[in-house]
Amino acid sequence: MKGRTVTIHEVAREAGVSISTVSRILNGTAYVADDKRQAVERAMLELGFRPNYLAKTLMTGRSMTVGVIAEDIVSPYYADVIRGVEHAMLDTPYQPIVNSGHWSRKYESRAVETLIYRKVDALLLLGSTLPDETLQEIASRVPLVVFGRHVAGLEEHCLTLDNVRGAYLATRHLIELGHRNIVHVRGPQGQQDAENRVHGYRMALADNDISHRPELEILGDFIEQPAYQALSHLLETRVPFTAVFAANDQMAAGARLALHRQGLRVPEDVSLIGFDDLPSSAFTSPPLTTVHQPTYQIGIALASHLLNVLQGRPSRLPAFDLTLVVRESTRPLR
Amino acid sequence: MKGRTVTIHEVAREAGVSISTVSRILNGTAYVADDKRQAVERAMLELGFRPNYLAKTLMTGRSMTVGVIAEDIVSPYYADVIRGVEHAMLDTPYQPIVNSGHWSRKYESRAVETLIYRKVDALLLLGSTLPDETLQEIASRVPLVVFGRHVAGLEEHCLTLDNVRGAYLATRHLIELGHRNIVHVRGPQGQQDAENRVHGYRMALADNDISHRPELEILGDFIEQPAYQALSHLLETRVPFTAVFAANDQMAAGARLALHRQGLRVPEDVSLIGFDDLPSSAFTSPPLTTVHQPTYQIGIALASHLLNVLQGRPSRLPAFDLTLVVRESTRPLR
DNA sequence: CTGTTAGCGCGTTCAA
DNA sequence: TTGAACGCGCTAACAG
Numbered sequence: 138m139k140g141r142t143v144t145i146h147e148v149a150r151e152a153g154v155s156i157s158t159v160s161r162i163l164n165g166t167a168y169v170a171d172d173k174r175q176a177v178e179r180a181m182l183e184l185g186f187r188p189n190y191l192a193k194t195l196m197t198g199r200s201m202t203v204g205v206i207a208e209d210i211v212s213p214y215y216a217d218v219i220r221g222v223e224h225a226m227l228d229t230p231y232q233p234i235v236n237s238g239h240w241s242r243k244y245e246s247r248a249v250e251t252l253i254y255r256k257v258d259a260l261l262l263l264g265s266t267l268p269d270e271t272l273q274e275i276a277s278r279v280p281l282v283v284f285g286r287h288v289a290g291l292e293e294h295c296l297t298l299d300n301v302r303g304a305y306l307a308t309r310h311l312i313e314l315g316h317r318n319i320v321h322v323r324g325p326q327g328q329q330d331a332e333n334r335v336h337g338y339r340m341a342l343a344d345n346d347i348s349h350r351p352e353l354e355i356l357g358d359f360i361e362q363p364a365y366q367a368l369s370h371l372l373e374t375r376v377p378f379t380a381v382f383a384a385n386d387q388m389a390a391g392a393r394l395a396l397h398r399q400g401l402r403v404p405e406d407v408s409l410i411g412f413d414d415l416p417s418s419a420f421t422s423p424p425l426t427t428v429h430q431p432t433y434q435i436g437i438a439l440a441s442h443l444l445n446v447l448q449g450r451p452s453r454l455p456a457f458d459l460t461l462v463v464r465e466s467t468r469p470l471r
Numbered sequence: 472m473k474g475r476t477v478t479i480h481e482v483a484r485e486a487g488v489s490i491s492t493v494s495r496i497l498n499g500t501a502y503v504a505d506d507k508r509q510a511v512e513r514a515m516l517e518l519g520f521r522p523n524y525l526a527k528t529l530m531t532g533r534s535m536t537v538g539v540i541a542e543d544i545v546s547p548y549y550a551d552v553i554r555g556v557e558h559a560m561l562d563t564p565y566q567p568i569v570n571s572g573h574w575s576r577k578y579e580s581r582a583v584e585t586l587i588y589r590k591v592d593a594l595l596l597l598g599s600t601l602p603d604e605t606l607q608e609i610a611s612r613v614p615l616v617v618f619g620r621h622v623a624g625l626e627e628h629c630l631t632l633d634n635v636r637g638a639y640l641a642t643r644h645l646i647e648l649g650h651r652n653i654v655h656v657r658g659p660q661g662q663q664d665a666e667n668r669v670h671g672y673r674m675a676l677a678d679n680d681i682s683h684r685p686e687l688e689i690l691g692d693f694i695e696q697p698a699y700q701a702l703s704h705l706l707e708t709r710v711p712f713t714a715v716f717a718a719n720d721q722m723a724a725g726a727r728l729a730l731h732r733q734g735l736r737v738p739e740d741v742s743l744i745g746f747d748d749l750p751s752s753a754f755t756s757p758p759l760t761t762v763h764q765p766t767y768q769i770g771i772a773l774a775s776h777l778l779n780v781l782q783g784r785p786s787r788l789p790a791f792d793l794t795l796v797v798r799e800s801t802r803p804l805r
Numbered sequence: 806c807t808g809t810t811a812g813c814g815c816g817t818t819c820a821a
Numbered sequence: 822t823t824g825a826a827c828g829c830g831c832t833a834a835c836a837g
């Protein structure tokens with residue numbers, strides 16, 4: 138099937154030089170006389186020479202790849218971060234290798250091991266379910282950058298957003314519109330972002346003298362179906378509310394459907410706000426008011442930082458703000 | 472940072488055996504006396520030995536990785552196929568390495584080269600913009616499986632779906648509901664799936680004696696925004712229609728918003744049908760009627776086939792059907 | 806500027 | 822059963 142692999146030896150012989158010379162031309166390591174250079178280049182072309190990256194890596198110790206592990210490639214949220222990472226690396230000698238952690242410690246640590254085993258030069262974690270100690274141990278083996286997680290001792294390589302504030306903004310927006318009975322569809326227990334958003338929600342209520350009613354805090358799982366069910370259930374109990382703040386856009390979609398099933402319109406009857414600002418959220422009907430995460434730019438920043446670290450350049454992760462994007466799913470009460 | 476890499480030499484010395492013995496234990500290549508085996512295993516544990524995959528690959532010529540190139544990782548459509556591929560490989564010795572082709576020949580062939588350069592054992596293309604000849608040339612260098620493209624000479628390694636029929640089903644569904652003025656928001660010119668869907672749309676019209684009106688065929692780009700604009704524009708012209716068939720779900724979202732902006736409700740005023748059945752489409756309000764693609768299962772099938780080929784087992788790609796999923800965005804006319 | 810030589814870490818003969 | 826020696830394809834000194 139595949140034609141015999143041609144090595145630098147054959148190129149060298151064909152061009153009448155030594156293998157070192159070929160290697161030099163390949164890597165621009167030193168000046169080479171023009172005639173030899175041309176002979177070598179012609180030989181490479183004729184023989185269809187392709188350098189063996191493995192052999193090169195074995196020597197240099199650097200593979201020019203960085204491992205990227207996202208909780209889930211399918212999640213549109215992480216996908217957009219990945220897009221940023223890919224674009225930032227597009228015209229660099231480094232190549233990202235993407236893997237999923239599948240929201241599980243087992244698979245995530247498996248992915249980590251596999252990637253280190255494949256000698257990636259660095260690791261980028263988009264979200265992580267692993268405990269701090271494990272992450273620290275990993276960082277001792279390979280340069281590590283983490284998004285969406287604070288890890289003790291790795292502060293300068295962690296990029297997190299102020300989710301508390303984001304949730305606060307969202308909730309305050311609803312309050313400013315006159316809403317007081319605000320449902321929060323929260324993310325999974327224990328998940329850092331989810332907890333922070335709950336926190337921001339509660340803070341905004343407290344700051345506006347609205348008493349916190351536990352029954353309005355319902356549990357989703359950052360995807361549509363559970364959020365749909367949770368809100369449907371709440372609707373059955375007839376607890377009154379006029380607005381819903383979902384902890385992410387996917388759950389907002391689930392919530393919206395639950396409302397729709399009850400004949401409740403958004404925003405006429407109930408205001409709805411999400412979190413993340415997925416690319417698709419600008420195109421729901423009506424377009425979703427939500428908290429924007431600059432995921433693409435974050436991807437770019439993470440990749441740039443990683444590349445800097447890899448090349449020994451000084452670098453620090455920039456800070457990103459979460460901003461409220463008011464579209465058409467929220468409106469003043471009445 | 473990273474602790475000194477420990478090699479089989481050190482393990483061998485620590486265990487008082489030769490490197491060959493260590494290698495044998497590592498690969499189960501031959502019987503080794505029990506006491507030596509134990510000594511070696513203890514040494515490996517103590518030293519924290521991790522085999523160097525590069526050196527191994529350099530020797531064996533097999534890297535146990537397969538390259539996966541999707542037009543776009545971010546696309547929810549391909550993401551679901553990737554999920555299937557990942558799951559199918561999860562408990563095999565093979566590992567998928569995912570890359571984006573960014574819908575561009577340049578980047579796609581770059582990705583191909585990089586992956587071959589990295590010695591992947593096989594290549595899986597999810598969609599491809601490359602010409603047949605290029606694909607054939609690639610297939611001569613490395614086992615190749617292609618999804619969503621028919622490639623001459625590679626028939627048994629291509630998985631395609633009958634998009635003509637899928638579009639036919641969608642259009643016929645609308646016709647059966649009494650619609651006769653049916654808009655088609657088509658995908659990009661020249662893209663195989665897009666053309667096939669246009670074809671199916673026209674066939675269904677013809678089979679039902681509905682004359683084809685070119686002005687009802689408008690151009691999108693498989694994403695929301697252009698579809699939104701195209702339909703908005705059509706709406707301005709006041710050409711009458713009662714149903715819209717979008718060539719994918721993302722464009723259906725764009726179309727829906729255009730309708731919404733004009734105060735047109737789905738499905739009361741206009742029926743809407745999509746294509747793909749993205750995971751999120753079941754949760755739009757109302758849930759979208761669409762043509763289901765079994766993307767996850769397709770991913771599984773592609774990966775299994777690839778693994779079979781890699782291991783020299785006989786294998787043929789199964790056929791998958793496109794099925795109509797009737798939800799709530801379509802209803803009888805009147 | 807160029808060729809020679811010694812490995813990178815491991816699998817695989819070939820003798821013993 | 823085991824070990825010595827060689828080589829996978831390439832880079833990196835070291836002489837010249």
